[in-house]
Amino acid sequence: MKLELKIIISGFGGQGILSLGKIIARAAIKEKLHAAYMPSYGAEMRGGTANCKIIVSSGEIASPYINRPDVLIALNQPSLDKFKTKLKEESAVFINTSLIDKEYNLAAKKTFSFPFSQIAKDLGMEKAANIIVLGKLLKEIEFVKKETVIASIKEYFSGKGGIITRNLKAFREGQNL
């Protein structure tokens, strides 16, 4: 079966937007899928908005740019405002209600609204909201195996102190949402 998933992840610099994108792309490659990862780069990354686009596909990927995403992960208000016009009816949208107003009118039918930042804060790991979203994303759309994502998280955070355990905990938290 052909798999093609176009994901846009967006938030402000420091929310681990690019890290989340790389973890997803690495997981896809581990399962011998094609993956293209395109970050926003440069000045906008410091305190401003950051976003990245990931395409995961069982076939060859043409352009790494995404016009209409299958998945939008919006971690702050400007992100949702920026990308909501690009949504289609079948798009799945993950909304961080800690930083986004409750009232939104989207073309997409599937929305998963949780206060991801608050949940992360309550767990004592403010920066892991991105991994909680990853847990939830994978629960809703299992485009790669859970074990592969866990391996990808471990690989990504290896050599970065004791944060593997914390991120795995965040991942489990997201899976339980």
Place this chain on the structure above:
Amino acid sequence: MKTKKKLKVHSYFSNKPVLMTGNDAVGEAAIKSGCRFYAGYPITPQNELTAYMSRRMRDVGGVFIQAESELAAINMVFGASSTGTRAMTSSSSPGISLKQEGISYIAGCELPAVIVNAQRGGPGLGNIGPSQSDYFQATKGGGHGDYHLIVLAPTSVEEAFTFTVLGFDLADYYRNPVMILSDAIIGQMAEGIVFKKPRREYPKKKKAWALTGARGRPQNIIRSLYLGERVLEKHNLKLQEKYHLIEKKEVRFRQCVPENAGLLVVAYGSMYRLAKDIAAGLNNSRKRVGLFCPLTLWPFPYRALEKAAKGIKNILVVEMSYGQMLEDVRLALGKDVSISFFGRAGGEVPEGEEIIDYILKKKLL
């Protein structure tokens, strides 16, 4: 006492794909190709490459220099290459403009070197968005004098790797500078890449011309200054002979032209990837869309394009510029063929949908 450092060059053979950006892939290719001198000056969107070289050169015992300017960097490459060392520099559009004098000297001295341009928006300092507006500069000169660079334009991270390996071989074989013309898209995007050992098409030649100390042999002289009657002309004719040989032997392209194609889209580098999306998006039309992608921008595949376009009613050139490669397409196809153009520049990337709209509105298919 000096201890010999153990060199860390990853094995060529590995079936495990790694996620890598185009910039990093160029760097790893250079290391694996035996490049042992890199000088560069920071500029977005190619900074990852400079950073990568700063780490990897140390692993393999090569020289990494963050130069004080782009001019210094290209002239350091000029010097390193004179000694027979494989040498590389990289930059992005405004920085490449600064390097042009050095590039002309390197070409005049017939020295091998690899120069990477991850293009950004121009003119002037422009912005850091992707662009293909340095086509003229790369293929038609840039610096002064009758010289050519061999210009390779990768369309993927994997090609950023293989073309850099090829670039070092071509540079040595022809004693000519090679440019890897990528852009912010190819440089910044990450894809899975497997390090396959490239086929060595070019036998390694001993660099008998290199400046290695003249003890026990006549001295070598490397220069681009030729005074005296007709001496420079003779040197130029020798260069021209080399360029003709390269034009004959090194043309590379990719094409996918279905039998009933009604439209041929010509694009290179990252825009070829977009062209593939366009062709797929128009797959349901009665007529099909063909694709043609030059991989060497100099030498440009004039004859191959002429052949590919034969019998196709409409041609569309897509570039992130206002029509630079378009001129070479016109040269290849002549005045009687209808050529349309879609271009955006200034750091903006065209969207597949707007090009499809353009094609349908202009009834190109």
